Amino acid sequence: MFPYLIQDTSFFVPSQANPEDGGLLEELCETLILTIVMILWKGITGSDDEAWIIRGQVFSALHYLHRDYEFYLPIVYIERRILELSMETCLNDLRASGGKTTSTYENNCRELIKIVDDFLSQTTETNDRITENFINGILPILDTMLIFEENGTGDQTASTLISHDEHWTETSLTGLNILLNLLSHSNVSYCGPASVRIHSLLHSRPLNGREEAAYLLSNVNTVISSISQNEDCEHFGYLLPIMKTIIDKSYEILQMNVQIPNVPLRKATSTALDDFRQYCSASNSQEWQMFIQRHIEPLAEHYRSMSIRPFHMNMKIWWNNCYEMMMVGIHKRNRQIGEEKLKFQ
Structure with a gap:
């Protein structure tokens, strides 16, 4: 089993x-x-x-x-x-x-x-x-x-x-x-299956507004930034197609056409993914970093506060209820033990 x-x-x-x-x-x-x-x-x-x-x-x-x-x-x-x-x-x-x-x-x-x-x-x-x-x-x-x-x-x-x-x-x-x-x-073997499902999800439905688009872009960008120093090409191979899909689907609603019109992933070239990797690195692009900090993170944070954190707060309430019910059960058990002891005195 x-x-x-x-x-x-x-x-x-x-x-x-x-x-x-x-x-x-x-x-x-x-x-x-x-x-x-x-x-x-x-x-x-x-x-x-x-x-x-x-x-x-x-x-x-x-x-x-x-x-x-x-x-x-x-x-x-x-x-x-x-x-x-x-x-x-x-x-x-x-x-x-x-x-x-x-x-x-x-x-x-x-x-x-x-x-x-x-x-x-x-x-x-x-x-x-x-x-x-x-x-x-x-x-x-x-x-x-x-x-x-x-x-x-x-x-x-x-x-x-x-x-x-x-x-x-x-x-x-x-x-x-x-x-x-x-x-x-x-572990890239864990990243791979997740990236396939996220990529499929992005292609199966539209983004639900600017905040959701910013939330997804922010999360993927954070992962990309965290591995930039490691030069993990295999990991990048899973992440960059997802980033490209997010950019393609949110190019206008996030005003990228105004803020970062030269973002490489919008160009249909054989080197677009490698170009974007260089473009988004902190040492090479102030434009991308400023776009993330000024325009994306505020929207992403709003999405987290309105859509993600309420669920986590509900889980805290749920765990508190479980704990309280457990303590009630312990109290009842201890009381029953005490009552049974009195019967033999």
């Missing part, structure tokens, strides 16, 4: 008394993690908000215990493994249904996408939060949940995002945020 269980070797815990026992300790920890996942998916039934509040209490309990006790494994590792195995469970459910998505599957995936996005958004350093198993779980889920189709006119540029219900916008935005996190990862 969980093929990833014996494949993850990203963390090894040696025994202080006997280093050779590290493998046994690691196996024990993985078994305990599997037990937690079994409780999440077999012990808690349903896919509605109430069921996920209960599942959230399991994560809250881990953090509650971590405050007073030292874990053998980093809590980030434990959370990541729980998410990896949870995503595998969702995909198993999809395969069991013959590839047909059900309301239960969609609800569970929707909640998992939000938790994964929250997990990745807690820090700018995601190297220890993303593994091959993680990628193999989240990308297929995004593929089945982020569905785009034409609006019936046959005009691909006028495609719109299907909105099955009020949750869909949140799911699509959090999914996009996950892809952007993968795009910025130092």
